[in-house]
Amino acid sequence: MVSYCRERLLPIADIITPNVKEASALLGGAQIKTVAEMRSAAKLLHEMGPRFVLVKGGDLPNSSESVDVFFDGKEFHELRSPRIATRNTHGTGCTLASCIAAELAKGSSMLSAVKVAKRFVDNALDYSKNMVIGTGRQGPFDHFFCLNKNLQSSRCSIFNPDDLFLYAVTDSRMNKKWNRSIVDAVKAAIEGGATIIQLREKEAETREFLEEAKSCVGICRSHGVCLLINDRIDIALACDADGVHVGQSDMPVDQVRSLLGPDKIIGVSCKTPEQAHQAWKDGADYIGSGGVFPTNTKANNRTIGLDGLETVCKASKLPVVAIGGIGISNAESVMQINAPNLKGVAVVSALFDQECVFTQAKKLHKTLKETTREM
Ligand SMILES: Cc1ncc(COP(=O)(O)OP(=O)(O)O)c(N)n1
Numbered sequence: 001m002v003s004y005c006r007e008r009l010l011p012i013a014d015i016i017t018p019n020v021k022e023a024s025a026l027l028g029g030a031q032i033k034t035v036a037e038m039r040s041a042a043k044l045l046h047e048m049g050p051r052f053v054l055v056k057g058g059d060l061p062n063s064s065e066s067v068d069v070f071f072d073g074k075e076f077h078e079l080r081s082p083r084i085a086t087r088n089t090h091g092t093g094c095t096l097a098s099c100i101a102a103e104l105a106k107g108s109s110m111l112s113a114v115k116v117a118k119r120f121v122d123n124a125l126d127y128s129k130n131m132v133i134g135t136g137r138q139g140p141f142d143h144f145f146c147l148n149k150n151l152q153s154s155r156c157s158i159f160n161p162d163d164l165f166l167y168a169v170t171d172s173r174m175n176k177k178w179n180r181s182i183v184d185a186v187k188a189a190i191e192g193g194a195t196i197i198q199l200r201e202k203e204a205e206t207r208e209f210l211e212e213a214k215s216c217v218g219i220c221r222s223h224g225v226c227l228l229i230n231d232r233i234d235i236a237l238a239c240d241a242d243g244v245h246v247g248q249s250d251m252p253v254d255q256v257r258s259l260l261g262p263d264k265i266i267g268v269s270c271k272t273p274e275q276a277h278q279a280w281k282d283g284a285d286y287i288g289s290g291g292v293f294p295t296n297t298k299a300n301n302r303t304i305g306l307d308g309l310e311t312v313c314k315a316s317k318l319p320v321v322a323i324g325g326i327g328i329s330n331a332e333s334v335m336q337i338n339a340p341n342l343k344g345v346a347v348v349s350a351l352f353d354q355e356c357v358f359t360q361a362k363k364l365h366k367t368l369k370e371t372t373r374e375m
């Protein structure tokens with residue numbers, strides 16, 4: 001059985017998710033008692049063929065944390081969560097693997113799928129830790145805990161593709177023109193319905209930008225909205241933003257991931273199916289695709305049109321947000337390409353080159369809602 005797995009299954013698997021005992025068996029009885037040994041095991045297992053390896057550390061002795069090691073062939077990520085003391089752990093492995101498969105089917109990258117699945121299992125374990133069912137050494141846990149209406153919904157920091165619905169991208173030049181601070185602009189956009197914010201401040205000095213970014217992080221957190229930083233990984237780290245957006249000539253996504261770690265959101269601009277494919281391989285969480293229409297906001301930007309957007313959406317498993325020349329008058333035509341992974345529109349001037357950011361955000365949000373309800 002083990003040799004069949006090694007020879008026939010591992011070479012064709014996208015991901016394998018052994019616990020430490022299973023990893024040890026696959027490696028002919030190797031000792032795996034530390035996180036360092038889990039990393040070595042993940043590397044050796046990867047050499048047997050699967051594209052990704054997740055070695056699960058739930059059984060690791062003497063640890064207050066549950067540490068899983070994720071390896072994509074280049075980078076290791078240690079996914080940590082507090083260990084939940086319970087005997088109700090029967091079925092966790094199958095649930096984790098099924099949840100990864102479901103997230104992949106929804107279009108997530110492998111790392112995002114694994115993070116969502118780990119969070120789901122952790123929440124389920126915590127919710128059902130005190131249940132008493134049967135008298136065996138191990139009890140079952142509650143896979144359907146999400147259906148319990150009395151359960152308090154806690155916002156999890158994991159990226160939700162639906163957050164791309166109305167994506168507000170700031171521009172300091174526009175906000176200066178209308179005599180308002182970035183912080184006021186961000187607040188108005190959120191109150192009007194923006195579902196995610198990106199600070200794209202091309203002209204700001206680093207120190208000033210960092211101070212503004214810190215204030216915006218506070219505002220976004222208090223509204224439960226994610227904040228990303230355009231291009232500047234240093235600023236994102238310093239202000240503890242939720243992630244970054246990078247372009248094709250910025251730092252490559254896999255390098256960004258190794259600097260930011262597994263928990264941050266990474267978006268990447270893609271105009272072609274090849275770029276979209278690479279984004280997925282490198283572990284991006286979403287794609288920004290445009291210019292859908294001509295724009296005055298970004299100089300020399302190539303317009304790919306609605307056809308180009310559709311081509312990128314079709315080529316990709318990742319969630320996509322459309323960008324470039326989008327506003328209230330044409331948002332409907334964008335969403336009507338009706339690609340299941342097109343999650344929303346990203347706009348700059350439609351919100352920020354306007355007298356009232358709040359009103360414009362509200363109007364655009366309403367338009368998007370009406371459009372998507374009809375589809
Ligand atoms: C959501 C979103 N999509 C695309 C872009 C463009 O990013 P990039 O290619 O890095 O260009 P600049 O923004 O740096 O001019 C974006 N910012 N956001």
Ligand SMILES: Cc1nc(C(=O)O)sc1CCOP(=O)(O)O
Binds near residue numbers: 292294297
């Ligand atoms: C920042 C940016 N990126 C684009 C891309 O095509 O990748 S278009 C763009 C500017 C979008 O501004 P507006 O909403 O004012 O047209």
